[in-house]
Amino acid sequence: MADNVEILNKESEKNRVFFRFVGQGEKFPKEDIEDGVVSWLLWRIWKNRNEFVFQGRDYDVIATVVKAREDEREWRSREEVKKDGGQTAPKEEPVRRWRPPPPTWIKCNTDGAWNKESRDGGVGWIARDHQGNLVWAGARKLSNMRSALEVEVEACRWAVQTLSGFGYTRVIIETDSLMLKRLITKEEAMWPTLQPLLQEISLLMAENRGFEMVFAPRSGNKVADRIAKETSTFASFVPKLYSVLVWLSSLVESEKSLYEL
Structure with missing residues (x-):
């Protein structure tokens, strides 16, 4: 019982730190705290909590934000495929060969x-x-x-x-x-x-x-x-x-x- 309380206390403190992080928009890239990703951040916090309690895995704030955006992008890409019946081909990274620098560089x-x-x-x-x-x-x-x-x-x-x-x-x-x-x-x-x-x-x-x-x-x-x-x-x-x-x-x-x- 004491162990569970300690885990939940740690998770609560992490969440408080997280929300202080989100509130400091001027210190972080705007694309990582825009309103559209808030629901994905909350979902990721919940998943992080489960992994912490049951698997002992811990994630810092930066990793949480990055993963939340990955979750959002993956979901949107799946929705786009559903809308057109899976006819849209996935976007490919542009192919660019390595090129040497100018002379003396x-x-x-x-x-x-x-x-x-x-x-x-x-x-x-x-x-x-x-x-x-x-x-x-x-x-x-x-x-x-x-x-x-x-x-x-x-x-x-x-x-x-x-x-x-x-x-x-x-x-x-x-x-x-x-x-x-x-x-x-x-x-x-x-x-x-x-x-x-x-x-x-x-x-x-x-x-x-x-x-x-x-x-x-x-x-x-x-x-x-x-x-x-x-x-x-x-x-x-x-x-x-x-x-x-x-x-x-x-x-x-x-x-x-x-x-x-």
């Missing part, structure tokens, strides 16, 4: 992979020159990650930190996370839980004015995506830097040859 693609159950993450990045040749690449496994976006931010932070430390001055950081790009370019308000990491990235990029960030679909980010996914399965958490990427050389050469066609 390097392009660094970053990506992250996240396991929701274990909360382990893998980050990967690869920097290439204007001929598509590997300059540097990084792979690192992370633990206790709270969201996929946090892993994406960590991948970007490590890449910018490493390349600026190596003295590179003209770097295009390319990510397939549109939210990350918007946060760094200040198109979206900073999320408080990610603020220290985002501020570090912004400061490093401000100090190195030749650094810029762009968005590309995942089809143009295949090598970084592969590194991140492979890294998330590593047993070791020791960061790894590569000047030769033997285990992905075929994929790197494939993207290079596709550009040259």
